Amino acid sequence: MTPQADASSAALPRWREELKTYWMDDGPRFRHIAKVAIAMTLAMGLCMRLELRTPATAMVSCVIVMMHQQSGMVIARGFYRGLGMVCGSFAGLLLITFFPQQPLLFLGVLAVWIGVCVFGASYYRSFQSYGFVLTGYGTAITAIPVWSNPYGVYDNVVFTVSEVVIGVACACVISAVVFPRSVVPELYASSRKNFTDLLNAMHTMLDRATSVAGFDTFLVLIRERVGVESLRSGAVFEDPSIRLHNHVYLDLDRSFLDTVTWIHALHQLKARVAAEADPRALAAADEMIDGLLAIVPNEAQSGLITTEQVGTLSRQLGAFERDLPAHLGRLLQSLADLSPHQRQFVATTGAALFFSIADLRVMCRSYVDARTVGRLPWPQSVLQAISRIGRTRASANRTSATIAGARAAVAVLVVGAAWIASGWVGGATAIVAVAITSALFALAPNPAVASWQIFGGCLGGWLAGFALNFFILPRIDTFELLAASMAIVVMVGSYMNTFAKTAILGLGFSLYFCFTVGITNPTVYNPSAYLDTGFALLCGIAVAAVAFSVLVPRAGDWISAQYMKQIRGLITHDAREADLDDLLYAFELSLRDFILQIASAPADARVNRDHLIGWAFAALEIGRSMIQMRLDTHELGAALPTGWPAEQDAWLAALAEVFTAATPQAAEGALTATRRALDMLPLGENIAVDAMTLTRYRMRALLHFTELTLRDETLTLWQKPEVQV
Numbered sequence: 001m002t003p004q005a006d007a008s009s010a011a012l013p014r015w016r017e018e019l020k021t022y023w024m025d026d027g028p029r030f031r032h033i034a035k036v037a038i039a040m041t042l043a044m045g046l047c048m049r050l051e052l053r054t055p056a057t058a059m060v061s062c063v064i065v066m067m068h069q070q071s072g073m074v075i076a077r078g079f080y081r082g083l084g085m086v087c088g089s090f091a092g093l094l095l096i097t098f099f100p101q102q103p104l105l106f107l108g109v110l111a112v113w114i115g116v117c118v119f120g121a122s123y124y125r126s127f128q129s130y131g132f133v134l135t136g137y138g139t140a141i142t143a144i145p146v147w148s149n150p151y152g153v154y155d156n157v158v159f160t161v162s163e164v165v166i167g168v169a170c171a172c173v174i175s176a177v178v179f180p181r182s183v184v185p186e187l188y189a190s191s192r193k194n195f196t197d198l199l200n201a202m203h204t205m206l207d208r209a210t211s212v213a214g215f216d217t218f219l220v221l222i223r224e225r226v227g228v229e230s231l232r233s234g235a236v237f238e239d240p241s242i243r244l245h246n247h248v249y250l251d252l253d254r255s256f257l258d259t260v261t262w263i264h265a266l267h268q269l270k271a272r273v274a275a276e277a278d279p280r281a282l283a284a285a286d287e288m289i290d291g292l293l294a295i296v297p298n299e300a301q302s303g304l305i306t307t308e309q310v311g312t313l314s315r316q317l318g319a320f321e322r323d324l325p326a327h328l329g330r331l332l333q334s335l336a337d338l339s340p341h342q343r344q345f346v347a348t349t350g351a352a353l354f355f356s357i358a359d360l361r362v363m364c365r366s367y368v369d370a371r372t373v374g375r376l377p378w379p380q381s382v383l384q385a386i387s388r389i390g391r392t393r394a395s396a397n398r399t400s401a402t403i404a405g406a407r408a409a410v411a412v413l414v415v416g417a418a419w420i421a422s423g424w425v426g427g428a429t430a431i432v433a434v435a436i437t438s439a440l441f442a443l444a445p446n447p448a449v450a451s452w453q454i455f456g457g458c459l460g461g462w463l464a465g466f467a468l469n470f471f472i473l474p475r476i477d478t479f480e481l482l483a484a485s486m487a488i489v490v491m492v493g494s495y496m497n498t499f500a501k502t503a504i505l506g507l508g509f510s511l512y513f514c515f516t517v518g519i520t521n522p523t524v525y526n527p528s529a530y531l532d533t534g535f536a537l538l539c540g541i542a543v544a545a546v547a548f549s550v551l552v553p554r555a556g557d558w559i560s561a562q563y564m565k566q567i568r569g570l571i572t573h574d575a576r577e578a579d580l581d582d583l584l585y586a587f588e589l590s591l592r593d594f595i596l597q598i599a600s601a602p603a604d605a606r607v608n609r610d611h612l613i614g615w616a617f618a619a620l621e622i623g624r625s626m627i628q629m630r631l632d633t634h635e636l637g638a639a640l641p642t643g644w645p646a647e648q649d650a651w652l653a654a655l656a657e658v659f660t661a662a663t664p665q666a667a668e669g670a671l672t673a674t675r676r677a678l679d680m681l682p683l684g685e686n687i688a689v690d691a692m693t694l695t696r697y698r699m700r701a702l703l704h705f706t707e708l709t710l711r712d713e714t715l716t717l718w719q720k721p722e723v724q725v
Contacts, residue, residue: 031179032069033494036510037487039066039174043167044486044519045479051521052166053159059514061167063490066175067497067507070231072183072238074175078168079237080131085164087131088117088138089157095143100150107416107431113139114435115409118442122401133439136408140435144428176238184239187231188371191252194224195367196305198259203298205267206289218260218617222592225256248369255363257588261624262356264617265705269352272708273345281342284331285349288324292353295320307371314364321357324350325694340682348704351697399562400597403552408438411547415540426536433540438547448553450504451545457493457508458541462534464489464509465516470527482519489513512537563612567594567619571659575623576652580634584627591620621709622655625702632699639692641680651677655706667710674707 040062047055065078091113099106117136121129142160146152175181201217232249235242242249266289273285295316297309328350335343415434419427437451444450468485476482493513496506516534518524574587595616633640633648654673658666681700 028069028181029495029498032066032181032498033491035174035178036062036066036494037491038178039170040490040514041483041487042174043170044483046166046170047163048479048519048521050162050166052163053521054163055519055521056514056517057160057163058167058170059486059490059519060511061164062171063494063507063510063514065168065171066494067503068234069181069498070183070186070234070238071172071175071180072236073231073234075172075237076234077130078172081134082165082168084131084134085138085161088135088140089142089161091135091139092141092143093153093157095139096147096150096153100147103147103420106147107413107420110140110143110431111409111412111416114412114439115405117405118408118439119401119405121439122404122442123398129443133442136439137432137435140412140432144431147428182238183231183235184242187228187235187242190224190228190231191367191370192304194221194228194256195310195363197221197224198256198263199296199305200298201260202263202296203293205263206270206293218264219595219613221260222596225253226592226596229253245370248366252363252366252370254585254588255359255366257585257592258359259356259363261588261620262352262359265621266349266352266356268708268712269345269348269705273349277345278338278342280335281338281345284335284346287331288327288346288349288353291327292320292357307368310364310367314361314368317357317361317364321354321361324354324357328354344678344700344704347697348701351694351701352705354694355698399566403562404442407547407551408435408442408544410551411438411544414547415543424536426532429533429536430540430543433537434544435540437541437544441544441548448545448548451541451548453504454508455538455541455545457505457510458512458534458537460505461493461509461511461513462516462537465513466527466530466534469517469530470525473523474525486514486517486519563594563597564615567591567615568659568662571619571623571626572656575626576656580627580631584624584631587623587627588620591616591623595620618709618712619659622658622706625706626652626655629699629702632695632702636692636695639696644680647677647680651703658710671707671710674703674710678703678707 040059043058043062044055047058052058061078061081065074065081068074068077095106095110095113099109114136117132117139120132121136123129124132138160142157143153146156198221201221204217229249232242232246236246270285270289273282277285295313297305297313328347331346331350332343335346411434412431415427415430418424419431424430437454441447441450441454468489472485473482476485490510490513493506493508493510496502496509499506516530516537518530518533570587570590574583574590595613629648629651633644651670651673654666654670658670660666678700681696681703
């Protein structure tokens with residue numbers, strides 16, 4: 001064989017391998033855009049066959065619902081889109097009924113209604129928020145076009161809802177039937193990675209406790225957990241077993257938050273022990289922590305943890321938990337000659353380990369149960385779901401939601417006022433555009449940037465639609481050619497939508513291409529109306545983008561002050577005196593949302609983001625201690641010293657004052673109150689570690705953690721941050 005033949009035969013396998021690698025990376029994208037084209041074509045054909053008025057509405061629904069590639073996410077989004085559109089259409093009927101010939105009142109109430117819906121979208125999370133988004137701009141879609149003809153509102157509602165239902169149904173069916181991509185494997189993979197990263201964080205933070213603690217590790221863990229929750233909310237629509245295990249995932253989420261908090265507290269404690277403790281006390285604390293780390297897998301080198309390893313870890317944690325009280329008792333007995341302050345380091349470490357192990361063991365059990373095939377009692381799942389409905393509400397940021405709603409209302413009012421003052425025919429379309437943009441991107445990490453990206457997508461879709469509408473469609477005489485022409489363009493936008501950096505741009509391109517082309521029965525050839533519609537859309541989107549940039553942007557002095565006010569309120573009201581029923585979990589979710597919101601806000605020289613995140617973590621530590629202390633006091637009752645209730649009230653009031661005044665004097669007063677409370681709960685001379693004693697040790701540990709947080713020199717929380725220039 002010649003050398004040229006050898007080179008050719010060697011190049012062929014390399015070429016095949018490269019093609020295989022490329023297909024593995026981009027194959028799912030091509031399958032997805034083909035599914036979008038099929039669903040859109042099917043929806044358009046059905047609407048035409050049924051002689052509905054605007055098949056473009058169904059096409060737009062397909063594009064929006066199929067933003068995600070997984071069938072579960074598509075079905076979830078479709079469900080809430082349909083529900084939101086029905087509610088929005090009903091609201092549109094009411095608006096037309098009450099204000100048919102009163103433009104100022106009509107636009108005023110419409111703006112307020114859209115603001116309320118945007119508030120709900122920001123207040124709630126996941127796909128439920130999308131339902132509020134659709135309710136808001138669904139009202140604009142159904143009411144604005146027929147405002148000048150009130151008798152046509154019923155027909156408009158019937159046609160619009162029918163077209164949306166057809167679009168959603170086509171998208172869901174095609175996504176679930178044609179090359180289905182299940183969300184459940186991705187849910188399991190994301191949950192597995194999050195669990196592995198949590199265990200790795202335990203080793204990282206507790207093995208290197210002498211280093212300065214940063215918040216980056218915890219931010220990464222929290223972001224990952226939010227992603228897992230988002231996948232779960234889609235998976236419940238796809239897999240019945242996920243619905244039956246839904247309460248297991250909620251327990252997993254709860255134990256995750258508790259475990260992260262304990263890891264952070266143990267990290268702070270070990271750093272303080274290393275700096276201040278007697279060598280014997282330090283050795284005792286290290287012995288207990290090292291005993292835990294010895295059984296916790298560290299998969300940083302070998303890969304992700306397996307379900308079998310989690311099951312083994314759960315059993316080992318159970319054994320460690322059973323042996324820890326006696327081991328702690330022996331250690332404290334051996335250190336009887338040391339001062340109470342030195343023995344407190346050991347007792348706090350033991351109590352923190354005991355209860356963190358309990359949370360980690362619950363997390364392990366829930367992790368395994370979520371992957372166990374089997375039928376759970378249905379009433380249990382229902383009751384669990386009903387009992388947790390309030391959690392979503394409690395976890396939201398009211399300040400941010402109020403700002404988002406007010407901003408959307410102002411933007412709609414500005415466009416509406418311009419419409420009424422000018423008599424512009426396209427003003428109705430501009431109002432629809434500003435309502436859609438204000439609602440759709442209120443939840444984006446950087447809504448101003450997202451709005452300008454959708455503006456660029458709309459501009460591209462408008463120009464592409466003009467070329468198709470007036471140069472290609474007049475030469476088409478069959479449905480097949482029409483479908484092919486539309487599908488090719490939509491596939492371009494859908495392909496862009498599969499990449500994170502161009503996702504919004506691709507969405508805007510496909511969405512507004514379908515919207516501006518406006519396939520109708522019958523098709524209308526009207527270039528001037530087309531240009532006016534595109535210009536109105538761009539104006540509406542631009543007004544929303546300017547509103548996001550100018551009206552209380554997410555980075556600024558005022559919004560930072562509101563964040564601080566909200567965080568302080570969680571301590572001074574919720575942690576101090578709110579009803580204890582499920583308060584701990586709701587409080588943790590609230591702070592988690594604050595932390596994510598602050599971390600995702602755009603960088604700005606006027607905002608000291610590290611200061612805000614430090615406040616949030618300090619509030620998480622101290623607020624959690626306050627709530628758990630109230631729970632333990634309720635549990636132990638008469639077993640506590642006689643004067644303890646009054647001492648606890650004084651301690652709670654002192655901590656609330658810290659977050660109200662935020663001064664060094666308030667922090668010093670809280671330290672004094674904390675030390676008085678510690679003196680009222682002495683360790684005792686006779687060490688007999690039982691359940692009641694461990695709960696009492698936890699109370700001391702919580703007080704000790706609070707003291708460490710108040711003394712943490714790396715957090716300048718009780719001083720005003722310097723303004724950066």
